[in-house]
Amino acid sequence: xxxxxxxxxxxxxxxxxxxxxxxxxxxxxxxxxxxxxxxxxxxxxxxxxxxxxxxxxxxxxxxxxxxxxxxxxxxxxxxxxxxxxxxxxxxxxxxxxxxxxxxxxxxxxxxxxxxxxxxx
Amino acid sequence: xxxxxxxxxxxxxxxxxxxxxxxxxxxxxxxxxxxxxxxxxxxxxxxxxxxxxxxxxxxxxxxxxxxxxxxxxxxxxxxxxxxxxxxxxxxxxxxxxxxxxxxxxxxxxxxxxxxxxxxx
DNA sequence: TCAATTGTCAACCATTTGGTTAAATATAAA
DNA sequence: TTTATATTTAACCAAATGGTTGACAATTGA
Numbered sequence: 001x002x003x004x005x006x007x008x009x010x011x012x013x014x015x016x017x018x019x020x021x022x023x024x025x026x027x028x029x030x031x032x033x034x035x036x037x038x039x040x041x042x043x044x045x046x047x048x049x050x051x052x053x054x055x056x057x058x059x060x061x062x063x064x065x066x067x068x069x070x071x072x073x074x075x076x077x078x079x080x081x082x083x084x085x086x087x088x089x090x091x092x093x094x095x096x097x098x099x100x101x102x103x104x105x106x107x108x109x110x111x112x113x114x115x116x117x118x119x120x
Numbered sequence: 121x122x123x124x125x126x127x128x129x130x131x132x133x134x135x136x137x138x139x140x141x142x143x144x145x146x147x148x149x150x151x152x153x154x155x156x157x158x159x160x161x162x163x164x165x166x167x168x169x170x171x172x173x174x175x176x177x178x179x180x181x182x183x184x185x186x187x188x189x190x191x192x193x194x195x196x197x198x199x200x201x202x203x204x205x206x207x208x209x210x211x212x213x214x215x216x217x218x219x220x221x222x223x224x225x226x227x228x229x230x231x232x233x234x235x236x237x238x239x240x
Numbered sequence: 241t242c243a244a245t246t247g248t249c250a251a252c253c254a255t256t257t258g259g260t261t262a263a264a265t266a267t268a269a270a
Numbered sequence: 271t272t273t274a275t276a277t278t279t280a281a282c283c284a285a286a287t288g289g290t291t292g293a294c295a296a297t298t299g300a
Contacts, residue, residue: 006139006142009136009137009139009142010137010138010139011137012137013133013134013136013137014133014134014137014287016129016133016137016206016207017129017130017131017132017133017134017137018130018287018288019126019129019130020288022126022129022206025210029209029210029213034246034247035246035247035248036245036246036247044288044289044290045289045290045291046246046247046248047247047248047249047289047290047291047292048288048289048290050247050248050249051248051287051288051289052288054248055287066247068246068296068297068298069245069246069247069295069296069297069298070245070246070247070297071246071247071248075210075213077210077211077213080207080210080211081211083136083207084204084207084208084211086136086142087136087200087203087204087207088204089149090145090149090195090197090200090204091197091200091201091204093149093195093197094195094197094200094201134257138257138258140258154276154277155276155277155278156275156276156277164258164259164260165259165260165261166276166277166278167259167260167261167262167277167278167279168258168259168260170277170278170279171257171258171259171278172258174278175257186277188266188267188268188276189265189266189267189268189275189276189277190267190275190276190277191276191277191278
């Protein structure tokens with residue numbers, strides 16, 4: 001059952017809305033890590049950390065390979081890319097507004113110049 | 121009271137993790153809108169929509185100007201830019217750009233240092 | 241075989257979230 | 271002034287979240 005984009009964004013943004021989970025992703029940016037590795041920096045129980053990893057996995061941000069009794073986790077940035085693209089649209093919108101502002105200012109100064117020309 | 125980057129990311133990502141709120145931002149990308157305007161596309165009560173707007177505002181994604189009995193809302197992409205930059209670091213990692221990965225790790229450790237400084 | 245390690249699962253708890261309805265507030269219009 | 275409009279607030283509810291502890295399963299090492 002493949003989730004729709006909107007639902008994937010829900011899960012991705014929700015997964016990112018927690019400093020522990022963002023920290024785990026930062027750890028994974030260095031390379032693969034076990035659940036214990038990911039849990040190590042935090043004071044919470046392993047069970048709690050395990051839930052965070054599961055949430056990252058459910059969002060599709062992390063993939064897991066069970067190897068013996070350890071679970072090897074890796075960063076999977078596919079859904080993260082969707083989140084990045086979502087925010088990018090609004091960034092571009094904002095940049096566009098700023099461009100429009102620049103354009104407005106340019107037009108204003110151009111008008112002034114034209115007026116000055118008329119006065120010459 | 122200015123929030124730390126980490127807390128701003130918490131609030132921003134949490135605000136984005138809901139389709140109603142993302143829809144409201146999409147509406148605001150067309151231009152300013154009142155709370156009623158933002159609520160219109162949804163079946164929920166105005167009170168419920170009002171809470172969503174408040175959450176967007178608290179995250180800093182939306183600014184509000186009270187004008188008579190209406191509240192005019194506008195998109196404020198400042199914190200969105202932070203979220204965009206955060207996802208960008210990991211998205212670049214996924215794209216296999218090792219130089220970007222280095223930069224991401226540097227930024228991450230710098231971020232930690234800055235936050236540690238703030239905590240002292 | 242027995243003990244330690246890795247991790248999940250179940251049950252529980254407090255807090256947050258996202259919704260409701262009803263009442264309150266403030267402004268605008270008649 | 272009275273009424274209608276725009277919005278928030280309060281009280282409430284069910285479900286989700288983020289944590290705990292304790293038991294369990296699987297694997298590894300002694």
